[in-house]
Amino acid sequence: MALVAGMRVGSRVLFRPWAWLPGAALGRKESAARGRVGARGFGSQRVLVEPDPAAGIAVMKLKSPPVNSLSLELLTEFVISLEKLENDKTFRGIILTSDCPGVFSAGLDLMEMCGKNPAHYAEYWKAVQELWLRLYLSNLVLIAAINGACPAGGCLISLTCDYRVLADNPKYVIGLNETLLGIVAPFWFKDTLVNTIGHRTSERALQLGILFPPAEALQVGMVDKVVPEDQVQSTALSVMAQWLSIPDHARQLTKNMMRKATADRLVKQRDSDIQNFVGFISRDSIQKSLQVYLGKLRQKKG
Numbered sequence: 060m061a062l063v064a065g066m067r068v069g070s071r072v073l074f075r076p077w078a079w080l081p082g083a084a085l086g087r088k089e090s091a092a093r094g095r096v097g098a099r100g101f102g103s104q105r106v107l108v109e110p111d112p113a114a115g116i117a118v119m120k121l122k123s124p125p126v127n128s129l130s131l132e133l134l135t136e137f138v139i140s141l142e143k144l145e146n147d148k149t150f151r152g153i154i155l156t157s158d159c160p161g162v163f164s165a166g167l168d169l170m171e172m173c174g175k176n177p178a179h180y181a182e183y184w185k186a187v188q189e190l191w192l193r194l195y196l197s198n199l200v201l202i203a204a205i206n207g208a209c210p211a212g213g214c215l216i217s218l219t220c221d222y223r224v225l226a227d228n229p230k231y232v233i234g235l236n237e238t239l240l241g242i243v244a245p246f247w248f249k250d251t252l253v254n255t256i257g258h259r260t261s262e263r264a265l266q267l268g269i270l271f272p273p274a275e276a277l278q279v280g281m282v283d284k285v286v287p288e289d290q291v292q293s294t295a296l297s298v299m300a301q302w303l304s305i306p307d308h309a310r311q312l313t314k315n316m317m318r319k320a321t322a323d324r325l326v327k328q329r330d331s332d333i334q335n336f337v338g339f340i341s342r343d344s345i346q347k348s349l350q351v352y353l354g355k356l357r358q359k360k361g
């Protein structure tokens with residue numbers, strides 16, 4: 060089946076924001092062969108990939124200073140790196156972490172959602188959806204090694220992982236704090252949280268926009284383990300070894316069984332979800348809220 064900017068995964072056609080990139084028109088086999096990751100690191104400007112082919116894993120580090128906010132560029136590079144690893148049968152797991160000190164990811168890039176036109180908002184939201192779908196349905200074992208603050212979209216990324224290890228630092232808060240910005244987490248952010256910490260805790264966390272410090276995050280189940288900062292990476296590696304001891308086909312089918320219905324809800328209404336986002340974010344009142352929030356972030360420094 061010929062698809063110009065879409066790729067069939069199961070019964071889904073996924074958007075390919077990088078379809079214009081050199082090599083994108085190659086056949087799957089040729090492309091996979093050329094793109095084989097091997098033992099040397101690869102990546103892009105904003106996403107570093109450190110492969111360990113012998114162990115079947117790669118460490119993926121977000122590197123978009125100062126705070127790994129999820130710009131269109133970072134989202135696109137993230138998806139490309141993920142696809143490379145997914146297509147290379149050497150790899151069974153990814154440890155996802157940050158290369159920016161003190162911040163895992165500041166979430167969606169507020170500059171992408173302020174003062175732009177509807178076409179830009181639509182393109183941006185499609186890229187956010189795409190990253191979520193790819194991460195949430197990934198066949199690989201994904202472990203989040205959370206070595207910094209993890210609000211909103213940063214938290215969402217970690218929630219798509221199979222396991223979360225958080226560094227024990229009171230500044231490293233985690234949660235979906237959208238209401239604090241005067242915006243609303245969409246249904247698939249909410250579903251991802253409910254699937255992780257349950258309905259009642261999610262309702263309270265979402266309405267109040269709670270950013271949980273490590274001990275509370277552990278208590279509500281937002282993360283699976285809290286460890287001293289210098290042990291985040293080693294803990295993620297030992298957790299990975301445990302997950303990789305399970306036969307892939309059985310684990311993957313089980314993961315898919317647990318997650319498919321949630322992902323399908325978005326797949327079935329991607330376009331209307333984009334329209335909702337564009338309509339909501341374009342409102343004058345929402346633009347004003349975001350500007351006020353950005354102003355507060357900047358003031359914090361002064």
Ligand SMILES: CCCCC/C=C/C(=O)SCCNC(=O)CCNC(=O)[C@H](O)C(C)(C)COP(=O)(O)OP(=O)(O)OC[C@H]1O[C@@H](n2cnc3c(N)ncnc32)[C@H](O)[C@@H]1OP(=O)(O)O
Pocket residue numbers: 125126128161162164165166167168169170208210211212213236237240242243244245336339340353356357359360
């Ligand atoms: C409408 C549909 C719903 C959409 C769903 C939305 C999801 C989201 O993810 S919205 C984004 C929510 N994110 C946040 O609330 C986090 C905001 N940032 C912070 O709280 C902090 O920056 C921090 C804890 C992540 C890091 O603190 P610190 O190390 O002290 O760094 P600074 O606050 O000084 O920030 C440095 C620099 O970066 C800018 N910045 C921070 N976050 C974002 C962001 N999400 N998008 C764009 N830019 C961001 C910040 O303004 C500073 O900029 P300059 O002042 O120009 O240096």
